[in-house]
Amino acid sequence: MIVKSIKLKNFRNFEELNIELNDVLNIFIGDNGQGKTNLLESIYLCSIGKTFKLNTENDLIKFGQNNFEIEIVVNKGNKENKTINIAYMKNQNRIVKINGVKLDKNSELIGYMNNVIFTPDDLKIVKGSPIERRKFVNIDISQIKPKYKYLLKNYKKIVLGRNNILKNLNNNSNREVLSIWDDYLIDVGSEIIFYRNEYINKLKYEASKIYSDISDNKESFDLSYKCDIGNVENLSKDDIKKIFREKIEKNIENEIFRKNSLHGPHKDDITIKINNKDFKYFGSQGQQRSAVLAIKLGEIEIIKNEIGEYPILLLDDVLSELDNKRKGFLIDYIKDIQTIITSTDDTDLKDLVKKNDKKIFHICEGRIERNEETCQN
Ligand SMILES: Nc1ncnc2c1ncn2[C@@H]1O[C@H](COP(=O)(O)OP(=O)(O)O)[C@@H](O)[C@H]1O
Ligand SMILES: [Mg+2]
16 A cells, blocks of 8 residues: 655645655654654544544644645556545544545445554553553554444443443332443454454464564464453454343442443453563563564555555654664665655664655655655665
């Protein structure tokens, strides 16, 4: 998958941007606060449909303006180029178009362009709370299984609805109502668990292979699904439902006492281990960075297996965080993947990517000041 061009209008600190990308490697160099992450955010928005920052849509409009527009031309599967267009007017609904045709539902955008983003914040996958790990798994699965996003949305509503019943449970008739909500929770929750189980298994396989290569086969890496309702390894959807029901039945009195849904995929986690020890507590900085790198590259492989081609890789300021060996590994790994790298400094980058066909953009205050193109055959 290749992003051919990006046009921005009044998006974040870009008044007007119009660039054509290299099919392989694109490097954006600039000081802090110049718009490098904002540019990646515009690509992410066209791919996932939402931003990776905690902002409202109004925040995306350039200060002092009333609307923004993004237009990205993408090529998927060597077919005809597709133009993705997002237009947003302050306090109004977003309008998303593909080749000039408005989508009925903005969520239909997912799938036209796939990306994997790697930022320094991703260390949270290893070091952060279970919420961070659930978030990253949710985004990943949503990209390749459109139904998953819908299940998550539904599940969230079910947990809220069920909690409401638990809070107001004071007579037998409500108990009957509760059992209906149990069924909803188990039905939708089991599907989520099924998808997660499948995805995490694939990630474990891909990321372990990559981690082995990064560590020259010296360390073992393991990643496993810590499913709240119990061990669901190799289980069918029906078997997952059975375990989920047993878990609910066994703990229902406690849930009633606590007035809260205590079990289900909203309590899931992933365990990441190196040489059989939990990474979170025992991994060195370097090992944790290798783990995140392996997970990110693993995500790329899963998307490739799923859709038949590599997603676009966005590397936001991560190279400076890696030592030379890991940097070299990464640069070597991405040679067949269209990649957009941002960095404040290009001194070591230029050496590392000597051989690649690439385009370098210098970015300052939301403008491209100059670009260099190198193509070596
Ligand atoms: N809606 C907005 N309008 C104008 N400028 C914005 C907006 N949102 C963020 N910015 C500016 O964008 C800059 C940060 O851009 P960013 O892409 O994060 O920089 P970096 O190059 O360090 O990645 C800051 O100067 C911030 O004030
Ligand atoms: Mg940045």
